[in-house]
Amino acid sequence: MKVLLIEDEHALSDEIVNFLAKLQYDYETAYTVKSATALLAERYFDVILLDLGLPDGDGLEILKSVKMDQSDSIVIILSAKGDINHRINGLELGADDYLSKPFSLAELHARIQAIIRRKFGTNGNVFQIGEFTVDMVARMVSCKDNQISLYRKEFDILSYLILNKNRPLTRGQLYEHVWGDLSISNGDSNYIDVHIKNIRKKLALHATVEWLESVRGIGYKVNISK
Numbered sequence: 001m002k003v004l005l006i007e008d009e010h011a012l013s014d015e016i017v018n019f020l021a022k023l024q025y026d027y028e029t030a031y032t033v034k035s036a037t038a039l040l041a042e043r044y045f046d047v048i049l050l051d052l053g054l055p056d057g058d059g060l061e062i063l064k065s066v067k068m069d070q071s072d073s074i075v076i077i078l079s080a081k082g083d084i085n086h087r088i089n090g091l092e093l094g095a096d097d098y099l100s101k102p103f104s105l106a107e108l109h110a111r112i113q114a115i116i117r118r119k120f121g122t123n124g125n126v127f128q129i130g131e132f133t134v135d136m137v138a139r140m141v142s143c144k145d146n147q148i149s150l151y152r153k154e155f156d157i158l159s160y161l162i163l164n165k166n167r168p169l170t171r172g173q174l175y176e177h178v179w180g181d182l183s184i185s186n187g188d189s190n191y192i193d194v195h196i197k198n199i200r201k202k203l204a205l206h207a208t209v210e211w212l213e214s215v216r217g218i219g220y221k222v223n224i225s226k
């Protein structure tokens with residue numbers, strides 16, 4: 001998951017990114033409308049944490065352009081107390097949720113996970129796929145009580161395929177999600193093939209991985225009907 005934190009209070013921003021790093025999220029930070037806009041033009045973010053009062057403008061302007069250009073992104077507003085009208089505007093403009101400052105980091109994490117479950121129509125954070133168990137929050141894959149160690153990018157690819165289960169994803173979509181780079185074209189992303197190969201190899205030591213399918217002319221999918 002790639003997270004963009006747009007927050008001009010440095011102490012709060014530092015506190016949030018330390019927490020995100022501990023949870024193994026990939027993140028970028030911006031302190032102004034200008035720097036956030038520049039980052040959003042270049043990269044895709046799964047989650048955008050958005051403070052509204054920024055030194056060079058209003059966070060709602062960022063929200064408007066996100067909803068036009070990256071409408072898949074989850075946006076959570078981080079609002080100061082008393083910002084009720086702002087907050088309502090934000091939700092009307094398409095923000096997924098808001099948190100009033102001060103908020104607990106554990107609550108922030110829980111909100112992100114809840115929105116992801118809602119967005120992908122899943123019930124919980126733990127998935128049973130074939131003989132494997134994948135825990136999205138603990139970022140763990142196991143099979144018959146054996147824990148399987150995947151690199152961070154490998155886990156990101158696998159978990160995104162699982163969230164989109166039964167739906168083929170292109171290499172470009174996977175690349176964009178995992179690396180957050182909007183400039184890659186489908187043909188260039190054979191990184192994905194290499195990672196998938198390594199994931200299959202690690203998993204296949206424990207059980208069959210037929211559910212991780214190559215889809216000709218498209219990319220990959222996790223088929224959970226098997």
Ligand code: CA
Binds near residue numbers: 054
């Ligand atoms: Ca602020």
